[in-house]
């Protein structure tokens with residue numbers, strides 16, 4: 336589905352899926368909610384604010400690396416090796432989880448300097464992120480931009496179906512890979528690999544393991560923006576699914592799980608309580624949107640996100656397991672963040 340083709344019916348179906356997922360995931364032990372639902376319009380704005388926090392280094396580190404290495408990335412993937420000449424065919428660039436689109440601008444500028452164009456596909460679950468990045472990139476005349484409000488898998492399949500003879504570069508940036516557990520991360524990278532052909536590449540941005548104090552500040556910042564980002568999930572359930580979450584009764588908790596190499600975000604119930612979820616009548620026509628009640632014990636948590644952190648070699652190994660070779664790896668030593676260019680050679 337293209338963002339411009341979003342219809343009321345589709346967003347109703349999306350909300351029905353949200354209702355079914357919330358109902359199922361709050362009945363699990365431990366209770367959980369999928370992190371993709373953090374990104375409604377307010378959630379996307381709060382995430383943009385997180386990216387500017389002095390304690391959250393991922394976005395700035397990745398931007399520094401892209402500013403330095405974009406010309407090299409473009410010439411390695413988009414220009415035939417050794418010739419320094421442009422291919423006659425147009426490269427396709429697909430960004431999975433485009434956010435505001437600012438990182439793609441850096442690559443697009445490097446393409447322009449090399450005299451190349453590109454067909455750009457933006458895949459994001461957030462319509463506000465898509466609109467913003469379409470606006471940001473729409474001003475650039477040497478690229479064409481299509482937005483897809485889809486999951487990564489569906490969006491990538493749609494974008495790959497539209498490619499022509501040029502090389503394809505998939506961008507999975509901002510440590511978005513970190514939201515995937517194992518073996519889901521392996522399966523996901525394998526599905527990207529399977530959508531690609533010889534000469535194509537995946538540019539993977541992934542956050543590295545660093546001292547616990549730095550991780551805690553990044554995910555539980557002194558301004559409370561990350562707490563607002565997390566608790567907004569309850570605001571969203573209240574607004575879209577007619578729930579009665581008392582926001583003051585849930586606290587943001589971020590923990591570093593060293594054994595699993597991940598930061599976990601949770602929402603902790605501050606008292607024993609029951610919450611009623613009563614989806615609006617328009618949704619009831621669709622399956623699994625019956626009203627329900629969720630009971631919380633004091634101290635019980637809803638697990639809302641995992642952000643895995645890696646060692647540089649672990650990123651290469653993950654790529655290798657999915658059928659990629661490492662073409663290059665660049666590391667920002669200030670924030671401990673890695674950008675890895677993985678290529679398909681068979």
Ligand code: AVJ
Pocket residue numbers: 385393509510511513514553554561640641642
């Ligand atoms: C966009 C998934 C990479 O995990 O660091 C930021 C989201 N969560 N602060 C991350 C997030 C809390 C972010 N990702």
